[in-house]
Amino acid sequence: MATTAKSRMLTGSKAMVEAIDQEMERDPRVFVMGEDVGKYGGIFGSTTGLFEKYGPTRILDTPISETAFIGAAIGAAMEGMRPIVELMFVDFFGVCMDQIYNQMAKIHYMSGGHVKVPLVLMTAVGGGYNDAAQHSQTLYATFAHLPGMKVVAPTFPDDLKGMMIAAIREDNPVILMFHKGLQGLGWMDQLDASIGEVPQEPYTVPLGRSRIVREGNDVTIVGIQMMTVHAMKAAEQLKEAGIDAEVIDLRSLVPLDRETILRSVAKTHRLLVVDEDYQSYGMSAEIAATVAEAGLYDLEAPIRRLAIPDVPIPYSDPLENFVLPNAEKIAEAAKALVNM
Amino acid sequence: MATAEIVKEIPVEKARWMYETMVKIRYYEECMVQAYAEGKTPIFNIGAGTVPGEMHLAAGQEPAAVGMMAHLTENDTVTAPHRPHHHAIAKGVNLKRMTAEIFGRQSGLGKGKGGHMHLFDPKVKFACSGIIASGLPPAAGAALAAKMQGKNWVAVAFVGEGGANAGAFHETLNLAALWKLPLIVVVEDNHYGISVPKEASTAVPFNDIRGVAYGMPGFRVKDNDPLEMYRVSAKAVARARQGEGPSLIEIETYRYLGHFQGDPEVYRPKDEEAQLRKKDPIPRMRNWLLEQGLASEEEIAGMEARAHQEVDEAYAYARESAYPQPEEALADLFEPA
Numbered sequence: 312m313a314t315t316a317k318s319r320m321l322t323g324s325k326a327m328v329e330a331i332d333q334e335m336e337r338d339p340r341v342f343v344m345g346e347d348v349g350k351y352g353g354i355f356g357s358t359t360g361l362f363e364k365y366g367p368t369r370i371l372d373t374p375i376s377e378t379a380f381i382g383a384a385i386g387a388a389m390e391g392m393r394p395i396v397e398l399m400f401v402d403f404f405g406v407c408m409d410q411i412y413n414q415m416a417k418i419h420y421m422s423g424g425h426v427k428v429p430l431v432l433m434t435a436v437g438g439g440y441n442d443a444a445q446h447s448q449t450l451y452a453t454f455a456h457l458p459g460m461k462v463v464a465p466t467f468p469d470d471l472k473g474m475m476i477a478a479i480r481e482d483n484p485v486i487l488m489f490h491k492g493l494q495g496l497g498w499m500d501q502l503d504a505s506i507g508e509v510p511q512e513p514y515t516v517p518l519g520r521s522r523i524v525r526e527g528n529d530v531t532i533v534g535i536q537m538m539t540v541h542a543m544k545a546a547e548q549l550k551e552a553g554i555d556a557e558v559i560d561l562r563s564l565v566p567l568d569r570e571t572i573l574r575s576v577a578k579t580h581r582l583l584v585v586d587e588d589y590q591s592y593g594m595s596a597e598i599a600a601t602v603a604e605a606g607l608y609d610l611e612a613p614i615r616r617l618a619i620p621d622v623p624i625p626y627s628d629p630l631e632n633f634v635l636p637n638a639e640k641i642a643e644a645a646k647a648l649v650n651m
Numbered sequence: 652m653a654t655a656e657i658v659k660e661i662p663v664e665k666a667r668w669m670y671e672t673m674v675k676i677r678y679y680e681e682c683m684v685q686a687y688a689e690g691k692t693p694i695f696n697i698g699a700g701t702v703p704g705e706m707h708l709a710a711g712q713e714p715a716a717v718g719m720m721a722h723l724t725e726n727d728t729v730t731a732p733h734r735p736h737h738h739a740i741a742k743g744v745n746l747k748r749m750t751a752e753i754f755g756r757q758s759g760l761g762k763g764k765g766g767h768m769h770l771f772d773p774k775v776k777f778a779c780s781g782i783i784a785s786g787l788p789p790a791a792g793a794a795l796a797a798k799m800q801g802k803n804w805v806a807v808a809f810v811g812e813g814g815a816n817a818g819a820f821h822e823t824l825n826l827a828a829l830w831k832l833p834l835i836v837v838v839e840d841n842h843y844g845i846s847v848p849k850e851a852s853t854a855v856p857f858n859d860i861r862g863v864a865y866g867m868p869g870f871r872v873k874d875n876d877p878l879e880m881y882r883v884s885a886k887a888v889a890r891a892r893q894g895e896g897p898s899l900i901e902i903e904t905y906r907y908l909g910h911f912q913g914d915p916e917v918y919r920p921k922d923e924e925a926q927l928r929k930k931d932p933i934p935r936m937r938n939w940l941l942e943q944g945l946a947s948e949e950e951i952a953g954m955e956a957r958a959h960q961e962v963d964e965a966y967a968y969a970r971e972s973a974y975p976q977p978e979e980a981l982a983d984l985f986e987p988a
């Protein structure tokens with residue numbers, strides 16, 4: 312990140328808004344559309360204040376017609392515009408996935424690289440607040456599995472801003488997932504991680520690079536978004552037990568920063584992957600496979616995974632707590648791994 | 652309110668049932684406002700309290716549910732959207748188990764797995780979903796199944812006016828008309844899809860006129876009128892039962908509360924709710940019953956007391972019920988072999 316004269320404490324959502332605002336000022340081709348992005352300012356605060364500043368020609372409230380407006384963003388992008396389109400909850404992908412993965416993700420390739428689709432699809436992910444099976448998923452791997460789109464999921468406010476700007480300037484389609492619990496919204500759990508220092512002027516954080524958020528020697532814990540936050544808390548608990556954990560915040564699923572993970576495992580010899588997504592066929596498997604293929608001889612213990620057991624996310628508190636990884640479960644798994 | 656002539660069309664026990672059910676729904680939603688607020692003050696936190704998660708309430712929208720459900724039996728299927736309590740109550744969903752579900756208890760309809768947007772009561776063929784317009788295709792499927800099995804059962808899908816712009820809405824209307832399915836689609840026009848007013852989301856002023864595009868009749872009910880809703884639904888249900896195919900109904904209705912509880916409602920005039928409440932259908936229907944001599948003050952008081960008691964008992968049942976054991980989260984993914 313660029314060093315800057317001025318930075319302030321911002322929430323995740325304010326950091327995102329600032330990124331979009333600065334890019335809209337810089338580039339008249341940038342515009343936003345989605346449900347309730349206008350006066351309401353985005354259900355998760357991703358566009359607060361932008362309607363007042365830019366008006367309805369650049370901040371477009373849409374009908375509840377995701378196929379039409381996400382498809383329209385693709386078409387506008389192909390015409391040289393730089394749309395940012397919001398899918399309110401990632402869980403709603405089902406009604407518009409054809410546009411996303413048969414159009415948006417494949418056009419560049421199918422055209423032999425002759426057609427560019429520079430758009431950002433931003434979408435809210437994550438559970439932990441009892442919103443049940445249709446409003447709590449992350450679906451990281453569902454998108455990361457399909458070639459042709461970059462899939463990023465910044466955790467902290469400074470990355471939200473820098474990666475949003477990078478995504479807008481990127482000539483490829485980017486899915487930018489933001490975690491509801493890390494937006495710093497007044498009506499959710501208040502987490503320290505959802506507020507952070509953010510430089511005022513525009514800057515980019517490259518897509519596809521992870522960040523080591525805590526250095527350690529005994530075990531590598533890989534997480535993303537809320538799981539990174541939980542892993543950092545777990546690392547504090549582990550420290551008390553005499554275990555020195557390294558925590559990697561993945562930040563990006565596609566491209567995936569395999570080198571940083573392999574380098575870390577070469578140092579710690581143990582790997583725990585934590586994922587707020589379904590376990591099977593997911594991100595945790597991809598990372599485990601990466602280490603099995605290229606770092607197997609560095610391991611002193613089998614790879615461990617913590618993810619949502621393969622069931623939809625239940626509503627009731629004790630049930631949801633049971634399926635979601637948290638700091639205690641991470642610490643316990645890491646201890647078991649180190650004491651193996 | 653519809654004029655006196657509807658007295659001839661509506662049996663007195665139906666009229667009374669509609670009134671009592673509207674009272675029950677309203678009181679249910681008012682109790683839910685309270686229950687939802689428990690544990691969320693002084694600081695509102697969506698994931699905290701007795702009833703966490705999103706909460707979409709239907710106070711003001713009772714006429715849509717009772718006017719249609721007055722014509723249905725347990726054999727008829729209903730699918731509802733994310734704002735489902737009025738439909739569920741009018742369809743006769745087990746109120747205790749529904750409330751227990753919303754409270755996340757083991758005795759709930761879905762053992763605490765579903766929550767308020769995902770209520771299933773197969774006994775009365777009721778289901779709902781939090782994905783906009785996703786109840787329409789399954790309702791068409793229920794109608795298809797009835798037809799294949801030679802039954803005169805019908806299926807009714809409720810959807811918001813915002814949801815009437817989803818692809819599933821349009822695909823389903825065409826399919827149902829093409830196959831002459833016994834399906835009725837009811838659009839509840841409460842003027843908003845979250846913050847977006849109808850004129851900013853919909854290219855035509857009324858959704859009933861969209862019936863033309865699919866070759867089916869479209870009916871419009873103005874002023875949130877339960878009796879007019881009753882009358883229009885009678886026609887649509889009769890058509891469906893007689894094998895004449897689907898119908899589309901749009902009812903102009905009122906959403907008194909926020910889109911969800913906790914909605915800052917920055918997008919609507921401050922006094923809008925008060926204005927809407929002046930036209931409240933419940934006192935209107937109460938007066939009508941009295942004027943037409945269909946119920947006395949004492950009888951009405953009795954209906955109201957009964958409705959309140961049933962709701963109070965449902966909430967008490969929910970509160971007394973136990974939470975599920977955590978490991979229960981792993982159960983119910985598949986039917987056991």
Ligand SMILES: Cc1ncc(C[n+]2csc(CCOP(=O)(O)OP(=O)(O)O)c2C)c(N)n1
Pocket residue numbers: 346375377399403406733734781782783810811812813814815841843844845910
């Ligand atoms: C496919 C899909 N898109 C968006 C949403 C988010 N959402 C939930 S309710 C709602 C507004 C629905 O408006 P309307 O259909 O008019 O129903 P109302 O809330 O007014 O009852 C939206 C956009 C969703 N649940 N599903």
Ligand SMILES: [Mg+2]
Pocket residue numbers: 811812813839840841842843844845
């Ligand atoms: Mg509506």
